[in-house]
Amino acid sequence: MATMKGWLFQASSGPFVKNLSIPTAGIPVPPIKDTEILVRNLSTTLNPIDYKLAELGFISKLIFRSPITPGLDICGTVVQVGSKVTNYKINDKVYGSLGPVAKHGSLAQFVPIAENAVALAPEGLKSDDVVATGCVAATSYAALKPYVKPGDKVFINGGSGGTGVMAIQIAKNLGADVTTSCSSANVELCKSLGADTVLDYKKGDIVAQLKDQGAVFDHVVDNIGVPANLYHASSAFLQPQGKFIQVGLGMNFAGTRQAVGNKLASLWAWGKREWIFVAPPSELHTTYVQLAEWMQQGKLRAVVDSTFEFEELPRAYERLKTGRAKGKVVVHIQE
The missing domain is CATH 3.90.180.10 (Medium-chain alcohol dehydrogenases, catalytic domain)
Structure with missing residues (x-):
């Protein structure tokens, strides 16, 4: 053998x-x-x-x-x-x-x-x-493509990690206005990837910074699950018909409790600000073909x-x- x-x-x-x-x-x-x-x-x-x-x-x-x-x-x-x-x-x-x-x-x-x-x-x-690019780009594509249309305002929580750097670029390719969060050291990286607005969590509480923006976002993509109250506070910055897409979350009891709590709160909201845990793309081949096309065109790096x-x-x-x-x-x- x-x-x-x-x-x-x-x-x-x-x-x-x-x-x-x-x-x-x-x-x-x-x-x-x-x-x-x-x-x-x-x-x-x-x-x-x-x-x-x-x-x-x-x-x-x-x-x-x-x-x-x-x-x-x-x-x-x-x-x-x-x-x-x-x-x-x-x-x-x-x-x-x-x-x-x-x-x-x-x-x-x-x-x-x-x-x-x-x-x-x-x-x-x-x-x-x-x-x-690989699975992080495929995951970000699954979190964005079904929901985002040109002109939408999207907040991406955690813009400098593996999924975040892909999510910023994919959201821009879909025609969105992108706000993201990161540390001071990564602000320029996120801007170079196309983010229109970057919130520095080192300079203040992210929830407070989002509340200052008002209920302007059509969608939220949470790559990191921190702060844990982000979904529960989203009525202050996410439009009622908007989607809150969870990508990253702790794989422990606290993460499980957070996911269950978010889902229950979403159900009690009767369709407003729906909380969705991202599902893998049903057709990876089609996703990777699209991502390869963007890479070839210089639209995804x-x-x-x-x-x-x-x-x-x-x-x-x-x-x-x-x-x-x-x-x-x-x-x-x-x-």
Whole structure:
């Protein structure tokens, strides 16, 4: 059986990175299904859900059949196609993303992925830049595309993180006027991505700053779940017919309580300021085709915080877990 280099996570107690290893004998190259392609992966990025799910203790053992290879985003060349695959051929360069509980994740040299979860990578762009859009751009697209129309005013809470930098650009591409929040150090970054107004949370309470704007926003996208009372205070800045789309939230008891409380408050509001937890795009392929088109046109660009080599993965996760990454943390898999 052919083997490859890959990281394995073994569900256990303790921090996520302490349970990661690269087996010296390699790991088997996974087989593909009829509707899948096998990708020789060049680069990937890290996402908080990688370690948040894995650090749920007993719950993580129910979710994962360990050992697994973590990682969601892929960018590489097709080396094998399933018998029912029609859109791709050997040597096509593709990008896309896996689900959060995939057994064969992107932190390996070869990755099986469904045909409908990828698109052709835009030509002329570096793999690092292409992969740094990936699932964060797809998530932001799902949070915005169904609701935003040209001329809408959108507030994006958390504009400098992985989803935030994508959300600003996608909202602008959809014709919205964008207000976002970030720290003082990231104000210029958010402006460079197209934000019309940037609120600095270091200079004052975000809820208070939004209330000063008045009920002007058509939609709110919350990437971080902080402050926890943002939805409950939204009647002061979100129009009655507006949507509050939750993207990021703590994966703990406090986060669960916040989500349940927001949903109940939304139901009691009888359709006003509906609270919605973002759902994954129903058709990833179509989403990635659109994102690739914007990248090719220069309307969507990656923001790479830092890059690490394959063996430096623990350090890469340490950087991600600081919560201070501007954009994405990228890991090189191979040349």
